[in-house]
Every structure is written in C-alpha cells, then in structure tokens.
Amino acid sequence: xxxxHSINDLVSLSEQLKxxxxxxxxxxxxxxxxxxxxxxxxxxKKMYQTMKQTDADxxxxxxxxxxxxxxxxxxxxxxxxxxxxxxxxxLGLVMEKALKTGxxxxxxxxxxxxxxxxxxxxxxxxxxxxEEFNHMLEDRMVEAMYITAGIGAVIAENASIAGASGGCxxxxxxxxAMAAAGLAYLQGGDNECIVHAMAFALKNMLGLTxxxxxxxxxxxxxxxxxxxxxxxxxxxxxxxxxxxSAIAPDEVIDSMRRIGNELPxxxxxxxxxxxxxxxxxxxxxxxxDAR
Amino acid sequence: xxxxxxxxxxMVGPSSSHTAGAVRIGYISRxxxxxxxxxxxxxxxxxxxxxxxxxxxxxxxxxxxxxxxxDDNRIPYSLELAExxxxxxxxxxxxxxxxxxxxxxxxxxxETGRTLEIMGESLGGGIVNIAQIDGIATNFSGDYPTLVxxxxxxxxxxxxxxxxxxxxxxxxxxxxxxxxxxxxxxxxVIECDQEVPADSIQWLEHIEGIKKVTYLSLQG
Ligand code: SF4
Numbered sequence: 001x002x003x004x005h006s007i008n009d010l011v012s013l014s015e016q017l018k019x020x021x022x023x024x025x026x027x028x029x030x031x032x033x034x035x036x037x038x039x040x041x042x043x044x045k046k047m048y049q050t051m052k053q054t055d056a057d058x059x060x061x062x063x064x065x066x067x068x069x070x071x072x073x074x075x076x077x078x079x080x081x082x083x084x085x086x087x088x089x090x091l092g093l094v095m096e097k098a099l100k101t102g103x104x105x106x107x108x109x110x111x112x113x114x115x116x117x118x119x120x121x122x123x124x125x126x127x128x129x130x131e132e133f134n135h136m137l138e139d140r141m142v143e144a145m146y147i148t149a150g151i152g153a154v155i156a157e158n159a160s161i162a163g164a165s166g167g168c169x170x171x172x173x174x175x176x177a178m179a180a181a182g183l184a185y186l187q188g189g190d191n192e193c194i195v196h197a198m199a200f201a202l203k204n205m206l207g208l209t210x211x212x213x214x215x216x217x218x219x220x221x222x223x224x225x226x227x228x229x230x231x232x233x234x235x236x237x238x239x240x241x242x243x244x245s246a247i248a249p250d251e252v253i254d255s256m257r258r259i260g261n262e263l264p265x266x267x268x269x270x271x272x273x274x275x276x277x278x279x280x281x282x283x284x285x286x287x288x289d290a291r
Numbered sequence: 292x293x294x295x296x297x298x299x300x301x302m303v304g305p306s307s308s309h310t311a312g313a314v315r316i317g318y319i320s321r322x323x324x325x326x327x328x329x330x331x332x333x334x335x336x337x338x339x340x341x342x343x344x345x346x347x348x349x350x351x352x353x354x355x356x357x358x359x360x361x362d363d364n365r366i367p368y369s370l371e372l373a374e375x376x377x378x379x380x381x382x383x384x385x386x387x388x389x390x391x392x393x394x395x396x397x398x399x400x401x402e403t404g405r406t407l408e409i410m411g412e413s414l415g416g417g418i419v420n421i422a423q424i425d426g427i428a429t430n431f432s433g434d435y436p437t438l439v440x441x442x443x444x445x446x447x448x449x450x451x452x453x454x455x456x457x458x459x460x461x462x463x464x465x466x467x468x469x470x471x472x473x474x475x476x477x478x479x480v481i482e483c484d485q486e487v488p489a490d491s492i493q494w495l496e497h498i499e500g501i502k503k504v505t506y507l508s509l510q511g
Pocket of ligand 1: 167169210
C-alpha cells in the first residue's frame with residue numbers, strides 16, 4: 001500500500017519508488033479507490049477541464065444575489081489590455097482569472113472546489129494562465145494537478161482546509177500552497193523545489209482570518225483568490241531561484257494547524273469579527289435584510 | 292483521504308455547505324419520498340435561515356427536490372422550473388431547539404399522496420446528515436443505499452428485515468435502531484453495500500406491524 005501522511009512521506013516515497021511525485025500521488029489514489037491509472041488520470045483531467053470551462057463561461061454581466069460581487073474579472077481584463085499592466089503579462093492574467101472564477105462561484109456558476117468553493121479561483125488562475133502563456137500540453141498540466149491534490153491532502157490531514165476550523169489560511173492559504181507546488185513542478189522544479197514552494201506560499205498566508213461579510217463567500221473571498229494566486233507565483237519563483245525555507249515544510253503545516261486552533265471563533269467563518277463587523281459590512285447587511 | 296475531495300467536487304457555487312450540501316439534502320429527500328414532489332414546505336433554521344438567500348440555499352434545496360445534483364447548471368433557476376412544473380413550494384422558519392446551525396425541515400407531499408417529513412443538516416464540505424425522518428431521530432449521510440423502516444416497537448421486525456436482506460444477498464454496512472418509547476413507534480435505518488430490490492421493499496410494506504418503508508436508492 002502506498003500511503004503518505006506528510007510532505008516528507010511524499011518526497012521519500014518518490015525517491016524510494018523512483019517515480020515522480022505526481023505518480024506517487026496517482027498510485028496512492030489508484031490503490032485507495034481501486035481504479036486504474038487511466039481512470040484516475042481521466043478523473044483529474046475532467047477536473048482540470050471543468051476549471052477551464054468555468055473560466056471560459058465567465059459572464060461579465062452577472063451579479064451575485066447580494067449585489068456585492070460581479071464584473072471585477074472583466075475590469076481586470078480591460079485593464080490588462082490597456083497597456084498599463086503593472087505586473088507583467090503572466091501575473092496580469094493570473095489576477096484576471098482568479099477574479100473570474102471567484103466571481104463565477106459567487107454567482108452560482110459551476111466550479112471545482114479546490115480545495116474549497118471559496119478558494120476555487122487560485123489553482124485555475126495559476127494553471128490556466130501558465131498553460132495559455134507557455135502553450136503547454138494539457139496532460140502535463142494534469143500531472144501538476146496531482147501535485148496540488150497530494151499537497152492538499154497532506155494539509156487537510158495535518159491541519160485543515162476549512163475556514164470554519166482554521167480560518168482563511170486554511171482555504172486561500174492551502175490553495176495558494178497547492179498552486180505554488182504545482183507551478184514549481186511545471187517550471188521544471190525538483191521535489192525539493194516543489195515542497196519549498198509550498199512552504200513559502202503557506203508561510204505567507206499564516207494567520208489569515210475568515211471574516212466574510214454577511215457570511216457570504218464574496219467579501220473578502222473573491223479578491224483573496226487573486227492575492228493567493230499571485231502569492232503562489234512569488235513562492236514558486238523563490239523556490240525555483242534556489243531560495244529555501246528555513247522552516248521545514250511539514251512544520252509550516254503544523255504551525256498552520258496550531259494557529260488555526262488559536263484563532264478566536266469570531267475570525268473563523270462566523271461573521272462576528274474582522275471585516276464582517278465593519279460599518280460598511282453592516283450597511284450591506286441592512287440592505288440584505290430589507291429585501 | 293480521497294484526493295478528489297481536495298480537487299473537487301464539481302459544484303454550483305457559492306458554498307459547499309449552504310449550496311452543495313443543500314442540494315444534497317433535497318436530492319436525498321426526493322429519493323426517500325420515492326416519487327415526484329407535488330408540494331413542499333421548506334422550513335429553514337440557523338445559518339441556513341440567516342445567510343441562505345445570499346448562498347442560494349432555497350434554490351439549492353428546491354433543485355435537489357427536483358432530482359438535481361450539486362453540479363447541475365439549472366440550480367440557479369430551480370424556483371422558476373418548479374413553478375413551471377406546478378410544484379407548490381412554501382418557505383418558512385423552522386422553530387427548532389439546539390439543532391445543527393445549518394438545518395432544514397422539509398414536509399413533502401408526493402404525486403401519489405405519499406408524505407414525508409425530513410430534517411437534514413449540512414455538515415460542511417458538501418457532506419450532509421439526515422437527522423430525522425417523520426419525527427424520529429436518525430443519522431445517515433446518504434452515501435449508501437439506505438433502507439428506513441418504521442414499525443411498531445415489538446419483537447421480530449428486525450429479524451424480518453435482516454433475514455430478507457440476507458436472502459437477497461444484500462450486505463449491511465451499518466444499522467441503527469431508534470424508538471419513541473417502549474411499544475411505540477420505532478425506526479430502523481440500515482445502510483447497505485448493495486441495492487435492495489424493489490419487490491422486497493414492497494413485500495416489507497405489507498408486513499403487519501410495519502407502518503412505512505422508505506428507501507434511498509443510489510441508482511438513476
Ligand atoms: S474568508 Fe472565509 S469563506 Fe472567504 S475564502 Fe477565506 S476561508 Fe473561505
């Protein structure tokens with residue numbers, strides 16, 4: 001049986017079995033669900049293609065039921081095309097796609113939870129932009145999706161991927177860490193590079209609170225998808241440059257769990273603290289209640 | 292840990308608990324009713340009531356009651372679709388005590404007159420729990436074919452049901468027994484590894500002392 005419980009396990013299994021990390025994760029999936037390698041790959045491909053579909057189906061005219069979300073992805077697209085893009089073409093596209101998927105989620109469109117619905121824009125933003133930008137083969141993107149999934153599974157087991165139990169570091173933070181690892185792989189990083197990219201991304205998001213306005217997956221969630229995606233790129237780039245995390249990747253995940261436990265309940269999806277109790281948030285709430 | 296719980300599920304947004312979970316509660320309830328819904332009273336509680344509108348919880352529940360799954364693109368339009376089909380839907384507030392924060396009470400009437408009252412809880416991540424059927428506590432997720440038998444609390448009924456299942460080569464994954472009081476109403480909830488044949492369910496319904504049989508099939 002191939003079973004992994006930590007980032008360390010993933011790296012040592014990859015060395016022992018002389019298989020790339022993504023294949024270790026696929027093998028474990030095949031054993032756990034009793035499916036063939038082809039079936040497993042096809043399922044992952046379907047997830048990736050659904051992400052693509054969500055991006056393609058973005059409707060710039062949609063507004064969420066609360067009225068708070070909609071149109072930001074389109075604004076970013078227009079700005080990116082205006083010649084004033086600050087961040088470079090790739091990052092501009094990453095921001096645009098993160099907003100688009102995040103808004104599509106808020107507007108009741110079909111998305112892939114990755115790892116959650118609130119953080120569903122991070123991985124597609126980083127991945128779809130990379131594929132478009134570098135004319136990658138789709139199968140190679142699917143390989144990298146396994147890396148994101150395996151890393152996410154380790155985080156879920158040792159910490160959390162739910163805002164209600166770990167705060168937003170567990171949602172946008174995990175998504176960002178998963179995307180960073182996948183991106184490092186796509187750009188030719190080895191296992192060490194992959195896991196340090198994940199460590200950077202997660203470290204940068206530690207302590208992030210979950211304080212959604214009116215309890216809706218809109219504010220601050222949608223824009224955080226963009227920030228989480230850009231953080232994934234920063235983190236992958238640092239790791240690819242040969243920079244290494246002073247804190248071991250598994251210890252970063254462990255820290256995330258401890259911080260999540262220490263965060264007060266009002267900052268864990270209850271809508272009772274942080275941004276959710278601001279004057280602006282109260283005004284939105286009054287408007288919603290009046291309807 | 293299933294990696295497709297990490298990358299996935301595919302769902303209509305915005306919330307795995309308030310949207311995807313709500314669709315699932317509706318879907319399971321429709322399956323348990325065993326026929327198309329003619330009218331439904333939907334009573335919301337806690338966070339479902341407070342933030343449900345913004346999350347599309349009402350649309351999600353109705354979509355599920357019409358047999359849609361969590362990734363169905365028609366979920367945002369379910370209220371209009373239900374109206375077109377002449378399904379009567381009313382919403383209200385559930386007066387529950389100490390219930391799970393994401394709870395809903397559904398009172399359903401089917402097209403042939405079958406009725407069912409269900410309390411569902413959305414536990415997060417799209418996972419749900421059916422906490423009550425017709426006023427009696429239960430506890431199941433709808434991940435298995437599930438047989439729910441209401442009977443009078445008297446000896447012999449458990450054996451009747453389990454020996455029928457053994458006879459049909461249906462393996463029991465878990466079994467729970469509940470009753471309101473000694474000699475009163477009792478419920479068995481049996482999660483199975485295989486589907487229970489339709490004629491066996493009909494056979495059960497005709498046994499003296501068995502008042503009602505509801506079955507959640509995962510087929511179709
Ligand atoms: S703020 Fe909360 S609901 Fe929003 S994405 Fe972060 S964890 Fe999810």
